Every structure is written in C-alpha cells, then in structure tokens.
Amino acid sequence: MYGSAYIDPNTQFEGYLAPGEDPALLAEFEARIAAGDKIEPRDWMPALYRKQLIRMIEQHAHSEIIGALPEGTWITRAPGFRRKLALMAKVQDEVGHAQLLYNAAETLGKSREDMINDLLTGKSKYSNVFNYPAMTWADSAVIAWLIDAAAIVNQLANSKGSYGPYSRALDRICAEESFHLKYGHDNVVFLATGTPKQRQMVQEALTRWWEPIMHFFGPPDNVSQHTEVLMRWKVKMDTNDNMRQMFLNMYVPKIWDLGLSLPDPDLRKNEETGKWEYTEPNWETFKQVINGHGPCNAERLAVRRMAEEKGRWVRRAILKENTPYAIPLS
C-alpha cells in the first residue's frame, strides 16, 4: 500500500540537465524511454531522474514499513483466528514490499542505512494516511480495503514506469495486493451486512477515513515544467487528479451499494463529463500532517526508532567485520 509521492510545490526546477551532462546521452536516454524500453541501474541517466526516483521509491518503501503499524495494532485483537492469520500475512507482505522497494532505491546509489536514517529524522516522508490512528477493528477493515485499493491504482500506473527495478518490484507487489483488497472488502462487507452495532462501527470508520483517503493521491497537480519532464521520463505516470478520479469511479459505487454513506454531500458523478465532483478536502490539514503535526506522526517514528534500537544487538552479534558492500544488481 502506498500514497503517491508528494512533490513539494516549493521545489525549484533548475532545468533537467545538470552542469556537465551530455545532451547526446540525454537524447539517447529519452529515445529509449519513448520506445517503451526500461532504464537499468548502470545505464546513464540524468541526475534529476536519479534524484526524483530515489525520492519516490524511498517514500514508497517508508510507506510500506510505516503502513504496517496501524494495521499491525489489530493483530493481537483480531476477531477470530482466520482473520488474525490473514492480517498477519498482510502485514508481513507490507514489510516484504518495503524491502523490495528499498532494494530498488538502493540500485540508484542510496544505501539502506541512509534511507532508514532519513525516515527517522523526518527528512524523507511516507504516505500521509499512516499518520492517522486505527481506532477500531472497522478502521483496519477500511484501511485494508480502501487504502489498499487506492494504492493499487497508483502502483499499477507506476509499474508501467521507465525504471526497470521499480517496475519489477511493483509487478510483484501488485500481484500480492490483490489478496489484501479481497480481504479488506470481505471485512467491510461482513460488518456492513451485520448487526446495527457493526454497521455503525464501519460507517464511523469510513467517515473518519474519508478525508485521508481524498488526500491520498496528493493535491491537484500544478502542471509545471517539472511535472511535464517527469511524465516524459515516465517517472510520474499520471496526474494526482486523474488517479483520484479512477479510484472514485471504481469504489464509490461499491461503498454506496452497501448502503454506507460518505461525508461529502456534493459527491456525485457528473454523467455528462463522466467525472466525479466532490468537495476539495482541506489541503491545509494535509500540509500540517505531512509536516509532522498529524495525530500519529510522533508515535510512528518512535516505534520505528524502538525497532531499530532493540534489534541492534542481534545485528551486531551476527555482523562479520570487514564484509564488503555491493549495490544490488537489479
């Protein structure tokens, strides 16, 4: 699961060739991408491409590892053995996805240690949705269904991107996510078709999660030169708004079909344009949460710090001195 890479609107775009980069190599690089070929780790690539990909894949990896926390909370209290098994398997998948993604980012030259440190210090971000708490079991059901659904929209788009290792990781991830989606849907349907108390639980969870879900794909893109280059290089595959539309189109009817409601009176599909109309979520809140002021930011990072610290003696005990390091091949 994952939220789209947040492109900071304050990022300065300084042209897409760094000083000293060869325009002929750029032409070859662009021709390869235009022909639908993948770029591999040891190919020449513009510094901007490398930088943006590291940022995006790293954010994605952090989202997987932090995303395991709100759901992991419910493992010990899952209602019934089958659901406990399924939730453990899902959480294990998410952590596995983080590792696949860290490896993909690592092929671009940033070590896993540096990525983990940047997560801990808040220098690199993860998907905003994971800064909210899973208050009840129904929240974990809504996360597993709708956050994973949104992530799949995003990941399917990105798997068509130009960087080989990221595409390969995403193919594997998307294949595994299909169980998460079914599992989440099953849990939501179970509650929505259950007792009045269960229906109320799932309705309340849905109401709580709607704004974070609307935030998920990020603010409307300002079509800058920066975005345009990233789309030509197949780093960013679609606009935030297009992906949000795809998600609404697939899932709002399924939610309404269960007789559940969404906390936006203006949400409707415009049959003429085929587009969904909605109230813009509060993007100020989104910025606040991304910058560390959400309900769970401090907890998520503190738990990660604890995990790193408590596992340290085990890693130290098995580490052999003077082992050479090599960047993963692909």
Added chain:
Amino acid sequence: MKIKSLDPRIERAQLDSDSQEGMNSPMDQFQTYEVFEQKKRGTHHIHVGSVHAPNAELASVFAKEQYTRRGQCVNLWVVPTAAIYATAYEDADIFETTPSKYHRDPESYKVMDRIQAFKQKQNA
C-alpha cells in the same frame, strides 16, 4: 514527551517522542545477496531480486520469507552480489551480430532445394 497510544503494547513500551535512538551506521543492514528461485524441478533457477544478510545461511532464510510467500518453489540459490560479474549495458553491441550469424540458423540450410535440382537433372 511520553507517547500516548491506542495500542496497549506501545503504551507499555513508554516511548519518548524526543528519542534520538535507532540511527544506523554503515553496514548495519549488512551486505547484499542476489536470489535465484527454481519454481519446479527440471526448470532453470531464475533471478528474482536481492536480500540483505550477514551470511549465506541467513540470506537463504530471508530469501525464503521474501520471495516464496506465494506460489510454488522447490529450490533457492543465494549468491553474494559482489561475486557476480556482469556485462555492461553500454557494451550491448557485443550481442548485435548474433542474429546475423545465419550459419547457425537451421532454416538457412536448403538441402531439399538441392536434392530436387539434382533429381531433376538425373531424370532429364
């Protein structure tokens, strides 16, 4: 500041939001191994990705957890990444002449044409 959490396990851990612990030093995450998976006896091992591990034995444990959670697998290989010698993509031209080596192509041997011609000449 002590973290207040809905999760009783996190409450019990008494975490501090000002903590600076947990930072990684170089090689804390170990070296990398490339993983090759054989899905079925009789088929080739295929490269599926990499893992970080302190030694080959643990690399194979991590590889099992990472790459065989779904579907079938009968055998895994792990190889230190540093032990792999790879050709460079910019040298891909070394493979370019392969398709033009017609003498390796069974289709390029036209014996039937020659036999037919020979037979026609005999009967003439």
